[in-house]
Amino acid sequence: MSENFIEIKDLRFSYINDLEDPPVKTEVLKGVTLNIKKGEFVAVLGHNGSGKSTLAKCINAINLPESGGVYVAGMDTIDEMNLLPIRQRVGMVFQNPDNQIVATIVEEDVAFALENMGVAPDEIRRRVDEALKAVGMYEYRMHAPHKLSGGQKQRVAIAGIIAMRPDCILLDEPTAMLDPKGRQEVMKTIKMLNEQGVTIVLITHYMEEAAQAERVVVIDGGEVVMDDVPRKIFSQVEKMKSLGLDVPQVTELAWELQKAGYDISTEIIDEDECVAKLAELLQK
Amino acid sequence: MIKDITLGQYFPGDSVLHRMDARVKLLLTAVFIVMLFIAKGIEGLAVGIVFTVAAFLISKIPLKMMGKSLKPIIPVIIFTAVLNLVFITTGDVLWEWKFIKLTRDGLDTSLFMVIRIICLICGSSLLTYTTSPIDLTDAIEKLLSPLKKVKVPVHELAMMMTIALRFIPTLIEETDKIMSAQKARGADMETGNILQKAKALIPILIPLFVASFRHAEELALAMECRCYHGGEGRTRMKQLKMSILDLWGTLFCMVFLAGVIAVNYFTKR
Numbered sequence: 001m002s003e004n005f006i007e008i009k010d011l012r013f014s015y016i017n018d019l020e021d022p023p024v025k026t027e028v029l030k031g032v033t034l035n036i037k038k039g040e041f042v043a044v045l046g047h048n049g050s051g052k053s054t055l056a057k058c059i060n061a062i063n064l065p066e067s068g069g070v071y072v073a074g075m076d077t078i079d080e081m082n083l084l085p086i087r088q089r090v091g092m093v094f095q096n097p098d099n100q101i102v103a104t105i106v107e108e109d110v111a112f113a114l115e116n117m118g119v120a121p122d123e124i125r126r127r128v129d130e131a132l133k134a135v136g137m138y139e140y141r142m143h144a145p146h147k148l149s150g151g152q153k154q155r156v157a158i159a160g161i162i163a164m165r166p167d168c169i170l171l172d173e174p175t176a177m178l179d180p181k182g183r184q185e186v187m188k189t190i191k192m193l194n195e196q197g198v199t200i201v202l203i204t205h206y207m208e209e210a211a212q213a214e215r216v217v218v219i220d221g222g223e224v225v226m227d228d229v230p231r232k233i234f235s236q237v238e239k240m241k242s243l244g245l246d247v248p249q250v251t252e253l254a255w256e257l258q259k260a261g262y263d264i265s266t267e268i269i270d271e272d273e274c275v276a277k278l279a280e281l282l283q284k
Numbered sequence: 285m286i287k288d289i290t291l292g293q294y295f296p297g298d299s300v301l302h303r304m305d306a307r308v309k310l311l312l313t314a315v316f317i318v319m320l321f322i323a324k325g326i327e328g329l330a331v332g333i334v335f336t337v338a339a340f341l342i343s344k345i346p347l348k349m350m351g352k353s354l355k356p357i358i359p360v361i362i363f364t365a366v367l368n369l370v371f372i373t374t375g376d377v378l379w380e381w382k383f384i385k386l387t388r389d390g391l392d393t394s395l396f397m398v399i400r401i402i403c404l405i406c407g408s409s410l411l412t413y414t415t416s417p418i419d420l421t422d423a424i425e426k427l428l429s430p431l432k433k434v435k436v437p438v439h440e441l442a443m444m445m446t447i448a449l450r451f452i453p454t455l456i457e458e459t460d461k462i463m464s465a466q467k468a469r470g471a472d473m474e475t476g477n478i479l480q481k482a483k484a485l486i487p488i489l490i491p492l493f494v495a496s497f498r499h500a501e502e503l504a505l506a507m508e509c510r511c512y513h514g515g516e517g518r519t520r521m522k523q524l525k526m527s528i529l530d531l532w533g534t535l536f537c538m539v540f541l542a543g544v545i546a547v548n549y550f551t552k553r
Contacts, residue, residue, distance in 0.1 A: 102507060125521055
């Protein structure tokens with residue numbers, strides 16, 4: 001649990017738009033230093049354009065650092081020899097489930113990564129079944145992806161990643177396009193994977209999801225501005241609001257009560273806790 | 285409703301024809317086409333008809349489905365029949381009206397042509413009815429793989445076909461959405477002449493085009509994340525396997541091919 005699986009050292013990254021003359025350079029990441037331990041569940045927060053997706057793409061060597069370095073299990077992402085091993089160890093799930101499913105049948109899609117890796121057919125079959133069972137989509141293995149719901153599609157996409165048996169999964173707003181039910185399904189799957197020892201980096205806009213993580217990293221303007229356990233992060237309601245972010249509803253409620261003069265701590269992130277605290281407050 | 289479209293025309297089933305190897309089926313379809321085209325007279329064609337009917341019965345595909353695949357080519361059939369009837373003027377005259385002369389030979393030939401086209405369509409649609417698009421793509425990739433030596437991008441072509449099939453429903457859904465969105469903004473797509481209707485399609489096609497580029501970009505990224513690096517060193521989960529069924533199928537087909545050749549030989553006039 002103590003070993004750093006992902007090490008990011010003073011990472012800088014810019015997008016260059018060559019269509020303009022002279023080319024316009026937009027600096028997105030301005031010196032990010034971040035270590036992620038094996039088995040951790042990290043949520044990354046930040047408003048649109050803060051650089052959180054760019055950061056994720058730097059981790060699995062889609063974006064290469066302009067300066068600084070990104071190391072996955074000790075492998076430098078800048079070295080092309082490490083490309084496939086890194087992508088195999090760090091899987092990535094995107095926002096739109098439709099755009100990441102390649103095949104016309106669920107099980108074929110889950111097999112895609114393994115086929116690319118050149119795994120033997122029997123082994124592929126075994127791992128595909130295992131991955132589909134893990135996300136609870138085994139009964140749908142022969143279905144066409146376009147007939148599934150958003151949450152189901154996203155779980156198929158996750159199955160396609162876990163079939164590779166990665167050590168870490170990066171999820172870039174995996175629930176942004178889903179309905180509440182689909183969101184719940186996906187979150188349940190993510191938490192289950194984390195319990196099995198998979199490192200999770202979850203980029204999200206939903207504070208309730210971030211509250212379920214072990215650690216929350218807040219990115220603003222291409223820099224890490226906050227990095228702590230969710231309880232400590234969300235209790236700083238004013239700071240979060242100034243960054244253009246929300247806090248979970250229960251935290252907000254506690255904060256409003258505190259502002260109104262009640263004696264309640266804002267270090268509340270889940271409903272049960274909030275109910276208990278409120279009951280305590282009412283009895284006084 | 286629009287989501288329920290089937291990809292290709294695959295009709296799932298468990299007949300012998302369904303279980304045969306896609307590669308063998310593809311090759312046998314080619315043999316079948318040759319069989320129909322080398323048949324010289326109606327007698328040779330009869331062998332082809334028997335083969336088509338036999339294959340159809342084995343496949344257990346409902347007759348209705350066959351009708352469905354014949355429907356779009358009815359104009360072609362009628363055109364061929366009329367053309368042959370009118371332009372072949374040798375043989376006994378059966379009926380005459382002004383400059384139009386219908387003859388015995390014309391009638392024979394047009395009948396022969398019509399039967400040949402119907403057999404051709406029915407027989408080859410059996411291939412697409414009994415083979416899933418994925419198997420078909422796989423079979424094409426496998427059969428064309430010798431061409432890799434002369435630098436034909438066989439794997440890439442097969443991958444493109446798979447992705448195209450995969451994205452048909454997605455794009456249809458999107459077209460539907462764009463159409464509704466444009467209608468909500470007052471676009472008129474139903475009235476006007478052909479030119480106006482074609483023009484009304486522009487505000488649908490452009491967003492669709494842009495959207496497909498976005499799909500392509502994200503898909504490429506997702507594929508890269510899943511270690512895609514071209515066809516080199518790739519394995520497949522489902523291996524196409526030939527079985528004893530394929531041997532029987534091939535034999536069956538060859539017997540009929542030999543039959544057609546024999547009939548051709550003995551009915552030589």
